[in-house]
Amino acid sequence: MRTKMTKLLLAMAGCLMLAGALTSTLAQAQTVNILMIHGRTDPSKTNPVEQYGVFSTDQMNDWGSSVPVTGGHVYYVQWDAWNRNFDSTASGYGGWYWMNYAANNYCNGKNGQACYIICHSIGCAAFENYLAKSSYSTDGIVIKWVLAAESAAGGSELADSAVALIGQSLGFNTNAPIDASITTSYARGAYNHNNMQGVIVRGTGGTSNDTATEVLTTCAYFPEQFTLNPNADCTTCPVDLETSCDDSTVALHSTCGHNRVAAFENCNGYLPGTSQNDSAGTYEYHTYWINDSGYKGPFSTAGKGYWNSSEFTWRVDHSLGKTLATDEYSAAPAALAP
Numbered sequence: 001m002r003t004k005m006t007k008l009l010l011a012m013a014g015c016l017m018l019a020g021a022l023t024s025t026l027a028q029a030q031t032v033n034i035l036m037i038h039g040r041t042d043p044s045k046t047n048p049v050e051q052y053g054v055f056s057t058d059q060m061n062d063w064g065s066s067v068p069v070t071g072g073h074v075y076y077v078q079w080d081a082w083n084r085n086f087d088s089t090a091s092g093y094g095g096w097y098w099m100n101y102a103a104n105n106y107c108n109g110k111n112g113q114a115c116y117i118i119c120h121s122i123g124c125a126a127f128e129n130y131l132a133k134s135s136y137s138t139d140g141i142v143i144k145w146v147l148a149a150e151s152a153a154g155g156s157e158l159a160d161s162a163v164a165l166i167g168q169s170l171g172f173n174t175n176a177p178i179d180a181s182i183t184t185s186y187a188r189g190a191y192n193h194n195n196m197q198g199v200i201v202r203g204t205g206g207t208s209n210d211t212a213t214e215v216l217t218t219c220a221y222f223p224e225q226f227t228l229n230p231n232a233d234c235t236t237c238p239v240d241l242e243t244s245c246d247d248s249t250v251a252l253h254s255t256c257g258h259n260r261v262a263a264f265e266n267c268n269g270y271l272p273g274t275s276q277n278d279s280a281g282t283y284e285y286h287t288y289w290i291n292d293s294g295y296k297g298p299f300s301t302a303g304k305g306y307w308n309s310s311e312f313t314w315r316v317d318h319s320l321g322k323t324l325a326t327d328e329y330s331a332a333p334a335a336l337a338p
Contacts, residue, residue, distance in 0.1 A: 030112050030113070030114050031072075031073070031111075031112055031113045031114070032070070032071065032072030032073065032114055032115075032116070032338045033072055033073050033074075033075055033106045033107065033113060033114070033115050033116075034068055034070055034072050034073065034074045034075070034115070034116045034117075034118060034329070035054075035075055035076075035077055035102055035106060035107070035115055035116070035117050035118070036058070036062075036063060036068075036074065036075065036076045036077065036118050036119075037077045037079075037099070037117065037118070037119040037120070037123035037124070037126060037127050038060065038062035038063070038076070038077075038078070038079075038081060038120055038121075038123050039062070039081060039119075039120040039121025039122045039123045039124075039150075039152065040081050040082065040121060040122050040152075040176065040178055040179075040182070041060050041062055041081045041082060042082055042176070043060075043080070043082055043083075045060075050078055051078065052078050052079055052080060052092060052093060052098060053078055053098070053101075054075050054076070054077050054078070054098070054101070054102050054105065054106060055075065055076050055078060056073075056074070056075060056076070057076065058076045059076070059078055060078070062076075062120070062322075063076075063120075063322055063326065064322070064323070066322055066323045066325075066326040066327070067326065068118065068326045068329045068330050068337075069329075069330035070329070070330070070337065070338060071334070071338050072116070072338050075102070075106060077098055077099070077102045077123075078098070079093070079094065079095050079097075079098040079099075079123075079126065080093040080094065080095075081095070081122060081123065081126075081178055082176050082177065082178055083176070083177050083178065084177065084178060085177075085178060085180065085181035085186075085190075086122050086123075086125045086126040086129060086178065086181050086182075086187075086190075087125075087126070087129045087181065087190045087191065095123075095125075095126030095129065095130075096126070096129060096130060096133070098126075099126055099127050099129070099130035100130055100134060103115070103130065103134070103136070103141050103143070104139075104141070107141050107142055107143055108140060108141060108142075109140045109141065109142040110140040113142065114142040114143075114144055115141075115142065115143050115144065116143075116144050116145060116147075116329070116337060116338075117143060117145070117146040117147065118146075118147045118149065118325050118326065118329060119146060119147070119148055119149065119151070120149045120150060120321065120322050120325070121149075121150055121151065121152045121249070121250070121318065122152040122153075122178065122181075122182055122187075124146070124148040124149075124151035124152065124153045124201075124203075125151070125152055125153040125181075125182075125187055125190070127146060128146075128153050128191065128193065128196065128201065129190060129191045131143070131195070131196050131197055131199055132191035132192050132193070132195045132196070132197075133191055134197075136197045136199075137197045137198070143199045145199065145200045145201075145202060146199060146200070146201040146202065147202055147203075147204075147289060147325050147328070147329060148201050148202065148203040148204070148255075148257075149203075149204050149321040149322050149324065149325035150204065150205075150206050150247050150249070150250060150255050150316075150318045150321035150322075151201075151203050151250070151254060151255050151257070152182055152187065152249070152250045152254055152255075153187060153193065153254060153257070154184065154187055154188055154193075154250070154253050154254030154255075154257070154258065154261070155182055155183050155184030155185070155186065155187030155188060155250075155254055155261070156182050156183075156184070156187075156249055156250045156251075156254065157184065157221040157222050157223075157251065158217075158221060158249060159179050159180075159182035159183045159184075160183050160184055160185075160221075161221050184254075184261045187254075188261070193257070193259070193283040193286075194259075194283050194284040194285075195284075196283075196284065196285035196286070198285065199285060200271065200285050200286075200287065200292070200293075201257060201285060201286045201287070202287055202288060202289040202290055202292075203255055203256050203257055203267065203286065203287070203288055203289065204255065204288070204289050204314050204316070204321055204324055204325060204328075205245075205247075205252045205255035205256040205267045205288065205312075205313045205314060206246075206247030206255060206313070206314050206315075206316040206317055206318060206320070206321050207231060207233040207234050207245050207246070207247065207252070207308070207311075207313050207314065207315060207316075208233065208247060208248075208314075208315050208316050208317045208320070209235060209246055209247065209248040209317065210248065210317050214235060214248075215235060215237065215238065217246075217248070218235040218237070218244045218246055219235065219237035219238075219239070219244055222244045222245075222246045222251045222263075223244060223251060223253065223261065223262055223263035223264075224237055224240070224242035224243060224244045224263050225242055225243060225244075225262075225263035225265070226240070226241065226242045226243070227243060227265060230243040230265060231243065231245055231265040231266060231308065231311045231313060232308075233245075233308055233311070233313060233315050234246075234265060242263075243263070243265060244263065245263070245264065245265050245313070247316065247317050247318040247321065248317050248318050249318040250318065251263075251264070252264040252265065252266070252267065252313065255267075255321075256268070256282070256286075256288060256312075256313075257282055257283045257286025257287070258281055258282055258283070259281060259282060259283045260281075264281070265311060265313075266310075266311035266312055266313060267287075267288035267311070267312040267313055268281055268282050268287070268288070268312070269282060269286065269287030269288060269291075269292065270282040270283065270284050270285070270286060270287070271284075271285060271287055271292060272284060272285075274292060276292060288312040288313075289325075289328060290328075290332075290336075291312075293336075295332070295333065295336050297328060297332065298328060298331075299328055299331035299332045299333070300324075300327040300328050300330065300331035301327075301331075302323070302324065302327045303324060303327055303328045303331070306324060
């Protein structure tokens, strides 16, 4: 009897080793896809006109020459970020439609796929909207994390103001139909920002407003507050000496995933079950890039130059944030960003 039991135990051990080896092989065979999701884009600026879908090329040159260095496959999710709201379900056009399509076809764990997401501006709202409203947690989709570059998921006061001349001076033409969904009230009310279904959204919050109308736009439209030790990278308004922090298009309350429209001078994190527990000021599963899961950045040379370590913010404007995101992904450890 003892001999039979010994053989049984050895057989079970062999099966476990085989299963472990098979699991390891499957993990190694996993296809890694990096999805680049652009922000607000005027399709009339390209010829031929943008085609919507998922492509291996950046049709609109939204990301410029900034392409992630990776062992995975880079794809660009091209969606109508001009004529449709970011949460539009319009077949073949809307944000929801193409985010859902991209996840199902490029991030499907049942097909051995896993995705890393790099989004910019209102593209981040489009992807968060997908996360909040999809059956992500039960349909086998695998999203490792989201890097949200200058996220407009919390909306922009420039869209609230609807002052076309100022908006145009910032490259933010307020005549686009999508602008109705970039207001702070619409963006925050379109979906449950606390329902990221366990996917971590790591944001880069920019504080550099390098436009010619910096003081006018910052102090007239973005939230202000008075503090004894303000973020030195933000703008001090000359009339009331209060501080306002924005990247020329969106304020830190939006880029940092804060849970209300207010003046903030830093970023924070709320990751349930970890030491990042800012439940009073930050949406769940939102944090800054990066100081969690055993990793601590910045990783890139440029990132280290832009980083404000005391405030967890970055000295970049709305456009430069795209380059920062791809630089940081490219320089991050392979275990974090393959």
